[in-house]
Amino acid sequence: MQENLSRFDTLKLATQYWHGDETTTKLIVVLFILALIIFFIAGFYMQKRMRERNLKRYFVTFAKEKELTDEEIKILWDYSHKMERDPILVLEFKAPFEKVIDIYIKENPNADENIIKDMRRKLDFEVLSPHVPLVTTKDIEIFQNGRMIFANNKSINVALYDKDEKFMYWVAIDNDVPADVHPGEYVKIVFIRNEDGIYTIEVPIAEILRDNGKTLIKLPHTFDLHRVQRRESPRVKVNKPAKMIIEETPIDVTIIDISTGGAKICTNDKNDVLKKIKYGEEAILEFKLDNRFYSLKAKVLEIDRRPKSTCLRFLFDGVPEDIKDELLEFVQKEQLKLAHIKRKQ
Known part of the structure; x- marks a missing residue:
């Protein structure tokens, strides 16, 4: 007899030695199949519950780090699920947060607006950069x-x-x-x-x-x-290594795009300084373009914190006109390169 028989082969073999009537045999087969279905459904349900429990544990921990109260945490968790939104994204990004709050307000006409203002403040959604598009x-x-x-x-x-x-x-x-x-x-x-x-x-x-x-x-x-x-100066996408010095702390970053007016940088660095950066904070950006070294003062205009990276948009502050001309020349050169590549494609 072959080893490692499947459940169905075992059942089939067992029924060969079953001396009961045909109805009883069929009933046993049906019950066996139902037991298997229930087993798999229960397993799937348990896995889902465990994922949900782990997600909520992480969500609560993250929310507590932002100093949200138990009531505020419950509001965001419950209404995120009601809208089928990722609750973590609601803590990280303004757009999903505002949409969840909108549903909460509509369903609770007498909701305490001070609680909502408190959540915005704690999650850094209160002060908007003039360069960041409006969500609502x-x-x-x-x-x-x-x-x-x-x-x-x-x-x-x-x-x-x-x-x-x-x-x-x-x-x-x-x-x-x-x-x-x-x-x-x-x-x-x-x-x-x-x-x-x-x-x-x-x-x-x-x-x-x-x-x-x-x-x-x-x-x-x-x-x-x-x-x-509206954009006063042309901007071009790049991929240039650079150094950001903020609060006297140097951090390795990558310039994602640049113009005569500012630049966007991203970094995977986990330095605690990045967690404390606020809109309007000053920094120094050091980088090379066409073998020319630049060290420019800049102010934070936009903050985009993600699970694995942090991206910041900076406005250059007090840049001399000759440096602006050099930056503009670089941007225009890069734009011409891109246009030439597109024409060849």
Whole structure:
């Protein structure tokens, strides 16, 4: 008899010596198959539960490091799952965080907004670089000027007067809201962020308010922002080794792109200094371009922390005009090289 018989071969062999009736034999086979199915389903379920438990343990540990309270951790965990979002990404990136918070606010109209503000502060989602694109209208800065266009094509100058987690309040600068404008009507707002781009949003009017002689147009928040990028200087992708000196600590980095105005760098270094970097912090970038050495002062404009790397966008600070000319010459040369390669392809 062959060794290492499969379960089904063993069952088949056993049934050959079974003296019961045919119905009983079939019942045993069916029960055996059901037992196997239950075994595999239970195993799959247990594995899933273990993965979920490990993920939650890691999530809670990570959230505690960010000093989130138990209530805040529960909110982010529960609503991440409700939206089928990776809960770790909600702690690391602003966009998924804001979308989870949006669902939380909609399902809990009386939610404490101070808790949400506290979470933003702890996760470093409160202060935005002027170079980082907006994720939601909640990120628009107070006093941002714009132009509001109504359905009848009339337009007025407005500025963001106030905002909360549900609505934004734009003040009509000259109190000249057309008389035939009513709640429910869609309006378009166009505004410019000088270091970023031109934005357009379109939302319905929730209410028109009068406050101490001011006319306020109350609008709901939205994630639907149309952006046209503005860029004063050309930028080119590179892969150049460099050194970043921040808080007197030198860190090996790679320049990912560069322009006359700044550069983006990435590093796999795990130095604790990288965990503490804040927007606006000063650093020195040292690198070579065409065998010419540069040591330039720079300020942090954007921070992108990932599990295995950290990327920073810098604005060069106080660069002399002759150095800017050299950087521009390098960028243009690289752009010509890329154009030549594309033509050959």
